[in-house]
Amino acid sequence: xxxxxxxxxxxxxxxxxxxxxxxxxxxxxxxxxSLKTLINSKKPYIIVNCGKLDYIASAGLxxxxxxxxxxxxxxxxxxxxxxxxxxxxxxDLLGFPTLYxxxxxxxxxxxxxxxxx
Amino acid sequence: xxxSASDISERQSRFDLKTVLETSRMLIEARDSDFVLENxxxxxxxxxxxxxxxxxxxxxxxxxxxxxxxxxxxxxxEGDEVTFKLNREGRKQPHxxxxxxxxxxxxxxxNMDGTLFFPLRTSNHHLGYLFVNKKANDHAFTDxxxxxxxxxxxxxxxxxxxxxxxxxxxxxxxxxxxxIHELNTLFDLSKEFNLLADRDKITRIFKFALLGQLFVRTxxxxxxxxxxxxxxxxxxxxxxPAQSEIQSLFEECPVDIMIxxxxxIEKHPFLDKNRIAYLAGVSIQGDKVAVVGVGKxxxxxxxxxxxxxxxxxxxxxxxxxxxxxxFLEERIDKERIEEELSIAKSIQTGLMPNPIPxxxxxxLAAITISSREVGGDYFDVVNTPDxxxxxxxxxxxxxxxxxxxxxxxxxxxxxxxxxIEISLADATGRINELIHQNxxxxxFITFFWGKYSHSKRRFRYVNAGHNPPLLLRxxxxxxxxxxxxxxxxxxxxxxxxxxxxxxxxxxxxxxxxYTDGVNEAMNPQETDxxxxxxxxxxILKNRNKSASEIQKAIIDDVNKFAxxxxxxxxxxxxxxxx
Numbered sequence: 001x002x003x004x005x006x007x008x009x010x011x012x013x014x015x016x017x018x019x020x021x022x023x024x025x026x027x028x029x030x031x032x033x034s035l036k037t038l039i040n041s042k043k044p045y046i047i048v049n050c051g052k053l054d055y056i057a058s059a060g061l062x063x064x065x066x067x068x069x070x071x072x073x074x075x076x077x078x079x080x081x082x083x084x085x086x087x088x089x090x091x092d093l094l095g096f097p098t099l100y101x102x103x104x105x106x107x108x109x110x111x112x113x114x115x116x117x
Numbered sequence: 118x119x120x121s122a123s124d125i126s127e128r129q130s131r132f133d134l135k136t137v138l139e140t141s142r143m144l145i146e147a148r149d150s151d152f153v154l155e156n157x158x159x160x161x162x163x164x165x166x167x168x169x170x171x172x173x174x175x176x177x178x179x180x181x182x183x184x185x186x187x188x189x190x191x192x193x194x195e196g197d198e199v200t201f202k203l204n205r206e207g208r209k210q211p212h213x214x215x216x217x218x219x220x221x222x223x224x225x226x227x228n229m230d231g232t233l234f235f236p237l238r239t240s241n242h243h244l245g246y247l248f249v250n251k252k253a254n255d256h257a258f259t260d261x262x263x264x265x266x267x268x269x270x271x272x273x274x275x276x277x278x279x280x281x282x283x284x285x286x287x288x289x290x291x292x293x294x295x296x297i298h299e300l301n302t303l304f305d306l307s308k309e310f311n312l313l314a315d316r317d318k319i320t321r322i323f324k325f326a327l328l329g330q331l332f333v334r335t336x337x338x339x340x341x342x343x344x345x346x347x348x349x350x351x352x353x354x355x356x357x358p359a360q361s362e363i364q365s366l367f368e369e370c371p372v373d374i375m376i377x378x379x380x381x382i383e384k385h386p387f388l389d390k391n392r393i394a395y396l397a398g399v400s401i402q403g404d405k406v407a408v409v410g411v412g413k414x415x416x417x418x419x420x421x422x423x424x425x426x427x428x429x430x431x432x433x434x435x436x437x438x439x440x441x442x443x444f445l446e447e448r449i450d451k452e453r454i455e456e457e458l459s460i461a462k463s464i465q466t467g468l469m470p471n472p473i474p475x476x477x478x479x480x481l482a483a484i485t486i487s488s489r490e491v492g493g494d495y496f497d498v499v500n501t502p503d504x505x506x507x508x509x510x511x512x513x514x515x516x517x518x519x520x521x522x523x524x525x526x527x528x529x530x531x532x533x534x535x536x537i538e539i540s541l542a543d544a545t546g547r548i549n550e551l552i553h554q555n556x557x558x559x560x561f562i563t564f565f566w567g568k569y570s571h572s573k574r575r576f577r578y579v580n581a582g583h584n585p586p587l588l589l590r591x592x593x594x595x596x597x598x599x600x601x602x603x604x605x606x607x608x609x610x611x612x613x614x615x616x617x618x619x620x621x622x623x624x625x626x627x628x629x630x631y632t633d634g635v636n637e638a639m640n641p642q643e644t645d646x647x648x649x650x651x652x653x654x655x656i657l658k659n660r661n662k663s664a665s666e667i668q669k670a671i672i673d674d675v676n677k678f679a680x681x682x683x684x685x686x687x688x689x690x691x692x693x694x695x
Contacts, residue, residue, distance in 0.1 A: 062325030
């Protein structure tokens with residue numbers, strides 16, 4: 001499993017996914033499961049905290065691509081926070097900052113959700 | 118206190134020098150081209166007391182001049198293109214008055230009187246121009262002012278060239294990073310795919326890698342198996358394609374990457390409904406096996422050559438892996454069938470007597486040789502409760518599993534009827550009825566059976582359409598054929614009862630029953646069959662040997678005739694009264 005792990009918690013009524021380890025082709029389906037579960041239970045305000053994420057591959061980014069529209073359709077959003085430089089660089093290389101809110105800290109995402117609702 | 122004019126002028130030039138020096142220090146440290154340009158613009162506007170100024174730079178990519186910074190100009194905005202027709206010599210002047218070159222310079226203002234263009238250049242590159250409107254107070258520019266701006270332009274040009282170089286390097290670095298990332302993605306996936314045999318998982322990973330790497334939301338994969346062309350995976354589709362669209366798109370899409378043509382879009386409405394931007398046909402060893410479609414990039418950026426290559430490589434990688442899973446399944450299926458067949462063969466072998474039971478008063482040998490795992494030939498030897506011996510031989514039309522199933526059916530009927538008090542002829546009639554009812558009309562069995570009672574030396578038989586067994590009486594060289602009975606089994610209802618015939622056998626009389634694998638065995642040239650005459654010759658030649666030796670002689674001769682290649686089942690039952 002290359003020690004990839006997702007922890008789910010709630011913070012200020014928002015759902016936070018803490019990603020740990022390496023998100024690659026092999027582990028992408030775990031993230032898919034987590035996002036699907038949230039979408040199916042109509043919990044569209046999602047913060048993905050990447051503070052403990054060491055590596056992300058294109059397949060990992062693809063999961064976000066595949067579900068962002070579903071989340072926004074039910075009025076929510078996926079906000080990404082606390083990325084290290086290496087991880088941010090991959091998001092940036094592939095153009096993700098134009099489509100996703102990528103924020104310094106989880107608290108910024110909480111504030112942004114609060115101001116948008 | 119009054120100050121002299123020369124004093125003011127000296128103070129002025131000291132101030133200018135200081136500005137130039139400070140600017141120069143600032144610019145040397147500056148890495149941000151925006152800062153350099155703003156700085157140049159504002160110092161010049163302040164110094165020359167003009168309300169309108171602009172910096173125009175030549176784009177290295179296409180050589181066109183673009184306004185990159187401007188203040189106070191209404192007709193043009195930043196990013197607008199303007200045209201300069203100055204030649205190399207014209208650009209070498211430290212400054213150019215508009216009225217001297219009006220036909221070669223752009224009109225940046227309604228009133229261009231008294232305006233100036235300062236070329237921006239390094240020692241070997243032309244960068245662009247600084248445009249300065251006339252002074253707000255309509256005074257003419259002094260020589261000192263012009264000299265000051267020229268100095269500033271020289272310093273700024275170096276800084277602009279530097280920052281352009283840095284931007285260019287940054288761009289190149291980013292492209293390299295992207296390339297490395299793409300290669301990493303391909304490398305990761307090829308490693309991952311090698312470990313996977315789960316087709317669902319492979320297509321999912323393929324989908325995510327494509328969406329993430331190309332920054333697209335829509336994707337589909339049409340895949341062709343030997344059985345069908347189907348939509349194997351998709352994402353972000355508003356509307357799934359109809360089967361007819363899948364079929365015809367697969368056939369029309371060339372093995373290449375392309376933008377769908379208008380008539381292709383018209384024929385396949387789902388392409389437009391899902392805003393599919395590119396189609397890629399994928400082939401393996403010259404055979405088209407898949408078509409991949411992807412939507413536009415979410416950030417609106419066009420696809421580049423590198424993206425095509427990536428799409429192509431990734432699609433190839435995924436499709437080869439998917440094909441591998443199909444092959445694997447096929448192989449597993451085949452192995453399963455082979456295993457089942459080998460079990461079936463052992464079951465079938467168990468249906469025929471092994472070893473052949475001891476029979477009173479007969480020297481007996483019987484064998485069946487299948488050309489396949491299972492076959493439709495049948496023989497049986499059973500001692501009956503009344504002390505007789507039942508001998509049977511049969512051949513089901515066709516080969517393989519269907520023939521074997523019918524043969525098993527016949528075997529079970531025979532064994533069910535065996536202990537029942539019923540004549541051989543009636544039993545044959547019953548078997549015929551059952552087989553006729555239970556099997557398709559093109560399935561028959563040729564069947565011969567007989568009951569030998571040693572105490573009476575009587576052999577009572579029924580031949581239902583089988584090759585007549587050959588009877589060779591002791592002391593005779595001619596064969597009698599045991600052909601009486603009736604129609605082959607399963608062809609029609611028992612309208613006419615089967616007849617049973619009694620013959621009486623003496624010591625040394627020999628009977629050879631066989632299936633058509635013997636007489637119809639072909640020579641390797643396929644020009645001649647073994648035939649009854651050759652069979653009879655073999656029997657005559659070996660008539661004094663034991664039943665099993667005669668059996669061996671017949672098999673050897675048939676094999677030799679056929680070049681060791683039998684393509685039908687072959688069965689023999691041979692007995693001699695001892």
